[in-house]
Amino acid sequence: MRFLMLNWRDPKNPFAGGAERVTEGYLRALRERGHEVHWFAYAFEGGAPHEDLGGLHIHRAGTKLGAVFAAWKWYRRQPRFDLVIDQHHGLPWFAPWWSGVRTVAYIHEVLGPIWFAFYRGFTARFGQWQERRVIRLYRRVPFWTASQSTRRMLEELGVRRIYLIPYGVHTRPLPELDPKPIGQPLRLAVVSRLQPNKRVDQVLRACRCLLDRGVRLELTIVGAGADEPHLQEETDRLGLRPVVRFTGLLPEAEKDAVLRRAHLLLHTSLREGWGLNVIEANAMGTPAVVYPAPGLTESTLHDETGLVSREETPESLADAVASLLTDDARYQRLRRQAWRRAALYHWDAVLPVACDWLERMAAGEPDPQPRPARPVGPTREPA
Template sequence: MLNWRDPENPEAGGAERVSLAFMRALRERGHEVFWFSNSFPGAAPAYERDGICFMRAGGKGTSVLAALRWYRRQPRFDLVIDQHHGIPWYAPWWCRTRCLAYIHEVLGPIWHVFYPGILGRIGRWQERWTHWLYRHVPFWVPSPSTRRALEAHGVRHVTWLPNGCDTPPLPRLDPKPLTPPARLIVVSRLAPNKRVDHALHALALLLQRGLQAELTVVGGGAMEQPLKELAHRMDLTHRVRFTGPLPETAKNEELRRAHFLLHSSVREGWGLNVIEANAMGTPAIVYPVDGLVDSTLDGRTGWVVAHEHPEDLAETVCRVWQNPGEYEACRRRAWERSRRFQWCEVLPRVTRWLEAQARGDSAAARAVAAEVAHLL
């Protein structure tokens, strides 16, 4: 697998987390697995983890050539996974074997968040051009939204295979009465595209409407200090708690005690933290963006608001707060659905699909893809 980041990269996130689970499962099934990524300051050129050989070389603008040089010294591979994060590895044109592309999301508007003006337009054009160039390469994606976006860019063969979830569902659903304060939570890397500031504005609106509420922000990143300063300017410091990154057990406990997960990202590949919250008996209120409209089923396992605005988040919290029966039914369906996305359900199917790709067995690959269609 070619991926710009490996799991030990300081910028690694959810994509590397789920990729490691898939690659580890292949290794456990007896396959040799290699993961090539960019180097970074202080990084060793190679290491082994879970039986996977990790290689690092090059950086932005040079790692494709570094990968090609390393690859040409290896015995022939059966399958190469070209994982895109905005920019591809162009592996179909140099790997000389079966190759598939793996992306979590079509970045689209995210380019403009990080690169305003002309650079964002160039990035977005480059992404569309890349998808056209890869239009005959089979794609693997984690959500129907990403599949639709790729098909709109002309890609011919896109297979949706879900991500798994590390958070096991509660053995039974605990009572969670809607008694004040309303406990809201955000679990996210604190980056500009996650728009965590929208959750702060939604909290302020709830307080203005007379609903006692509090917000817990779990995660770290470049936006942590600006968000803390925003909370101070909005006089919300007594209502907002920033925990930083938490171990899984502590994170799950925070999700368990919350009434609602808020998710206001520009777009997602899937929205793994939605399923994690659901497993803890907590439904999500999300923006109507790619990925989140797949991980949250509107009115069934959570709520998809009409517009990407904090007012809509606050309005939905207030409405549901007055309808405890709706809330309880929704959180129960979310909890039950989270079982479908446990790794024990997902890994056997995805690894069989990858093995079929390595063999060039298109009929077996289609059969596996048909098996997962019911999971949504």
């Protein structure tokens, strides 16, 4: 079969993030099953018009604003595809109206208020308005997403057919859970693109709250992005320079080592499709403390695999973190349950489910339901 993914960025784009990581995972799995897989994205400086990434055929053309027209022009010269996947990031590709074949809309999150994290005034309001209108336009197109919160938002906008398939992560759960009592200095971690919608500045303010309460801590921030200069300034303004370390982007093994050493992952995003880094931390035996934001309340189950703060404020986040410092038994329970649950979200468990479903969609089945994933991972707990 021939599959086409339409996504604004490809894996080599300098601004590629979690969406591109999971997209690449699905497409590589399809390729390993013998299918022909193509990925169209907008062009960027230094990116070749065509590139083969280990069997993935990458095509780049057009600008952010002109990519849809460029995709249509390129598509007209291609042999027929069996399935086109139209990935939404605030704006879609409108492929159901020009591809001529079965199309699936793939969406991580309805951006909603995230528009206001990147734009101001009329531009943000218009972005939010058009997103809602466009999703309504797609209401008869089958949608693929990963979280119940996104599913509910799509249903509110009139979408009729929504298929839920969880995300997968490459991080394989530890074969044995390390002994790691909670204590001071408290080791905290953030793993994120450093963008305004991730609200990492609120993690910094939560750390200031904890320090003011006499908690000794250290914070490691893994990631890069446009918001880093602001975060560096906030670190200095809050007097946190002695306890905060910015690592930039790290290789997977080094990132896993940071997560394995940390007592807690902190996540304060405005909205997430899911929260892949939560599951990555869980696989390393580290629970998360997160804001009660869409997506995060699914990747972290409150008082089961981590904690969800009462409010989306630094003070509330600090309260949740502090509650674990005096209750190691509770912390160990969260660690154990988070580690076990991470086995459900390893790629080896998720990819067969996703690929089976995509093949059935491409074959023309009218309403193929995804099959449940089988856990892969941890076997032994500490003695």
